[in-house]
Amino acid sequence: MASSLTAAYPWTTSPLISCAPMRLIANASLAAAVSMAGGLGFIGAGSDISTLSSELSKSREIFSKSNFTTSKSGILPVGVGFLLWGAPLKDTLAILSKPENIPAAVWLFAPRDQTQLRDWADGVRKATANKTKIWIQVTSVREALDAVKIAKPDVLVVQGTDAGGHGAAQGAGIVSLVPETIDAVTEHCKTASTTLPFFVATGGISDGRGVAAAICLGAQGVCLGTRYLAATEATIAPGYQDAVLRASDGGTTTIRSSVYDQLRGTTEWPAGYGGRGVLNASFRDHESGVSFEDNKKLYEEAVASGDKGWEGDRARLTTYAGTGVGLVKGVEPAEAITRKVQSDAAKILNETRARL
Amino acid sequence: MASSLTAAYPWTTSPLISCAPMRLIANASLAAAVSMAGGLGFIGAGSDISTLSSELSKSREIFSKSNFTTSKSGILPVGVGFLLWGAPLKDTLAILSKPENIPAAVWLFAPRDQTQLRDWADGVRKATANKTKIWIQVTSVREALDAVKIAKPDVLVVQGTDAGGHGAAQGAGIVSLVPETIDAVTEHCKTASTTLPFFVATGGISDGRGVAAAICLGAQGVCLGTRYLAATEATIAPGYQDAVLRASDGGTTTIRSSVYDQLRGTTEWPAGYGGRGVLNASFRDHESGVSFEDNKKLYEEAVASGDKGWEGDRARLTTYAGTGVGLVKGVEPAEAITRKVQSDAAKILNETRARL
Numbered sequence: 001m002a003s004s005l006t007a008a009y010p011w012t013t014s015p016l017i018s019c020a021p022m023r024l025i026a027n028a029s030l031a032a033a034v035s036m037a038g039g040l041g042f043i044g045a046g047s048d049i050s051t052l053s054s055e056l057s058k059s060r061e062i063f064s065k066s067n068f069t070t071s072k073s074g075i076l077p078v079g080v081g082f083l084l085w086g087a088p089l090k091d092t093l094a095i096l097s098k099p100e101n102i103p104a105a106v107w108l109f110a111p112r113d114q115t116q117l118r119d120w121a122d123g124v125r126k127a128t129a130n131k132t133k134i135w136i137q138v139t140s141v142r143e144a145l146d147a148v149k150i151a152k153p154d155v156l157v158v159q160g161t162d163a164g165g166h167g168a169a170q171g172a173g174i175v176s177l178v179p180e181t182i183d184a185v186t187e188h189c190k191t192a193s194t195t196l197p198f199f200v201a202t203g204g205i206s207d208g209r210g211v212a213a214a215i216c217l218g219a220q221g222v223c224l225g226t227r228y229l230a231a232t233e234a235t236i237a238p239g240y241q242d243a244v245l246r247a248s249d250g251g252t253t254t255i256r257s258s259v260y261d262q263l264r265g266t267t268e269w270p271a272g273y274g275g276r277g278v279l280n281a282s283f284r285d286h287e288s289g290v291s292f293e294d295n296k297k298l299y300e301e302a303v304a305s306g307d308k309g310w311e312g313d314r315a316r317l318t319t320y321a322g323t324g325v326g327l328v329k330g331v332e333p334a335e336a337i338t339r340k341v342q343s344d345a346a347k348i349l350n351e352t353r354a355r356l
Numbered sequence: 357m358a359s360s361l362t363a364a365y366p367w368t369t370s371p372l373i374s375c376a377p378m379r380l381i382a383n384a385s386l387a388a389a390v391s392m393a394g395g396l397g398f399i400g401a402g403s404d405i406s407t408l409s410s411e412l413s414k415s416r417e418i419f420s421k422s423n424f425t426t427s428k429s430g431i432l433p434v435g436v437g438f439l440l441w442g443a444p445l446k447d448t449l450a451i452l453s454k455p456e457n458i459p460a461a462v463w464l465f466a467p468r469d470q471t472q473l474r475d476w477a478d479g480v481r482k483a484t485a486n487k488t489k490i491w492i493q494v495t496s497v498r499e500a501l502d503a504v505k506i507a508k509p510d511v512l513v514v515q516g517t518d519a520g521g522h523g524a525a526q527g528a529g530i531v532s533l534v535p536e537t538i539d540a541v542t543e544h545c546k547t548a549s550t551t552l553p554f555f556v557a558t559g560g561i562s563d564g565r566g567v568a569a570a571i572c573l574g575a576q577g578v579c580l581g582t583r584y585l586a587a588t589e590a591t592i593a594p595g596y597q598d599a600v601l602r603a604s605d606g607g608t609t610t611i612r613s614s615v616y617d618q619l620r621g622t623t624e625w626p627a628g629y630g631g632r633g634v635l636n637a638s639f640r641d642h643e644s645g646v647s648f649e650d651n652k653k654l655y656e657e658a659v660a661s662g663d664k665g666w667e668g669d670r671a672r673l674t675t676y677a678g679t680g681v682g683l684v685k686g687v688e689p690a691e692a693i694t695r696k697v698q699s700d701a702a703k704i705l706n707e708t709r710a711r712l
Contacts, residue, residue, distance in 0.1 A: 251526065
């Protein structure tokens with residue numbers, strides 16, 4: 001175990017800024033750009049590893065062309081995120097264990113049952129000779145304790161309910177969830193004489209103020225998702241990205257729901273999860289009693305209309321985004337985003353101290 | 357307008373710690389104790405001013421006995437919170453305008469319509485010769501802009517959805533809500549050439565870590581509610597206070613709902629609000645389809661059982677509390693709570709900076 005979170009990823013700077021493994025959106029180009037800016041980018045494999053090998057290969061190419069060397073450890077300086085309810089463990093290990101593929105970290109989320117966390121953590125550690133760090137995302141104090149007991153993660157990603165996309169259907173924001181989780185896990189590790197994981201906060205953090213706040217709450221690093229939807233390197237439809245830039249006041253204009261999953265056909269999520277997205281006509285029609293069949297038909301028509309499906313009052317295409325969406329004001333390279341939120345956080349902590 | 361938030365309340369120290377005007381719970385003894393510890397305590401008048409005169413009188417007695425002198429301005433160093441949908445403006449002004457009663461601040465929340473904010477702000481300012489500062493609590497960026505435009509508050513209390521008790525039925529945590537609100541209000545005030553209010557963050561803050569986080573988010577002060585439920589001076593049933601101490605993992609064990617209001621008969625809240633409380637048998641029965649009449653009968657039986665009504669799996673009495681309830685571990689004097697969260701916040705900001 002490294003003495004600090006950033007020491008485990010020698011190209012990174014403190015506080016660690018990571019990019020969420022957003023399925024379909026966080027690919028090699030985004031993940032590599034975040035890492036090259038001193039952060040840790042995650043490729044979002046999700047439940048489907050069909051493009052994992054090619055994305056890892058693409059990231060190697062990007063690093064190679066940029067002469068970005070990281071360390072003599074031979075790890076690939078990106079992480080990969082998996083949804084355990086769907087991703088196949090054995091085939092995943094076959095890919096990750098290839099010497100050229102060994103990632104800096106795997107991010108495990110949404111197991112069907114807790115034993116999957118142990119199987120994945122053990123499997124990845126064995127397949128990569130302990131080179132790959134285990135990150136586990138949790139949404140409650142209880143989940144955090146369970147994960148620590150069964151899988152001894154290197155990092156706990158503590159996800160507040162402000163997060164965009166999938167998370168617990170019901171939960172707390174990081175303001176209370178992060179400190180309570182840290183206290184409970186610290187007490188457990190002390191009693192059990194086991195190593196304390198590092199803590200990464202996520203959910204509603206869109207700028208340096210959120211990063212500085214997360215550090216005060218006790219996290220050693222943060223993860224941003226929504227802000228990177230507006231990264232130049234994100235694999236995202238222009239209509240989706242424009243909808244993110246337009247949205248504001250995310251507490252009232254986004255909602256966590258399973259409606260978007262139902263319409264998109266991603267219905268294999270275990271019970272207890274929902275996706276936060278911008279309130280749209282699909283959601284309103286669902287709430288007002290429009291039948292699923294009719295709503296689905298309207299959704300498919302919107303899909304067929306392309307980027308127009310995100311426009312106007314009758315927008316129906318899913319805009320997964322967190323409550324911090326209103327702080328995302330323009331499209332920038334991931335490097336600029338990463339460096340800015342990090343340096344703003346440092347500046348805020350300096351100024352704030354002086355102000356007291 | 358004072359140059360800093362604490363300058364307006366000369367007995368306070370930075371960052372300003374205030375105690376939420378919790379109806380029935382935050383009375384003279386709690387409010388006075390918070391102020392005497394260098395914070396700003398609020399008496400929770402709510403929608404009912406029948407005890408307001410006597411509570412103000414009691415607070416004067418407490419200050420007098422403690423030789424707590426504040427300034428030559430002649431204001432009473434506590435605030436009073438009102439729910440505008442219910443509190444009678446004219447009768448309230450008659451009480452607040454008496455020279456011995458003039459409070460340091462009024463806290464306005466939940467108007468039936470925006471014009472009430474203007475009527476109350478104008479009325480209080482006139483009745484107290486501008487001595488009483490106007491605090492307005494808002495739950496979204498839109499509400500903040502509306503409040504600033506119509507009532508020019510001295511302080512905006514920005515309430516995240518993690519807050520216990522009443523708040524917007526749907527909303528964001530302070531991690532995104534506070535910075536976006538500050539940005540939007542700052543832009544408006546610049547364009548309109550009007551004075552920028554101070555910002556106080558509330559919702560999910562239970563300890564020094566939350567306070568430090570709120571300061572990083574841009575707030576000049578904070579407000580705690582749930583933590584003060586466990587203050588020695590809180591007017592609270594032992595069963596309720598014990599339930600607060602027992603609760604943990606508030607993201608999964610509390611929920612925002614209107615069920616508790618319905619059972620308690622406090623049904624005059626405008627649409628769009630709900631109260632966050634610990635999930636109990638009343639809530640579960642409501643969700644599982646038990647009729648309101650049957651649920652109400654069971655609730656009344658629990659009321660008749662006294663403190664036992666908060667005990668066990670079949671607890672039915674309302675435990676309003678925020679998601680930070682798990683960070684509340686013991687009953688302490690309000691002075692100790694106030695001083696500790698403030699000094700812990702300062703310490704964290706110092707240490708955190710050094711760690712980067």
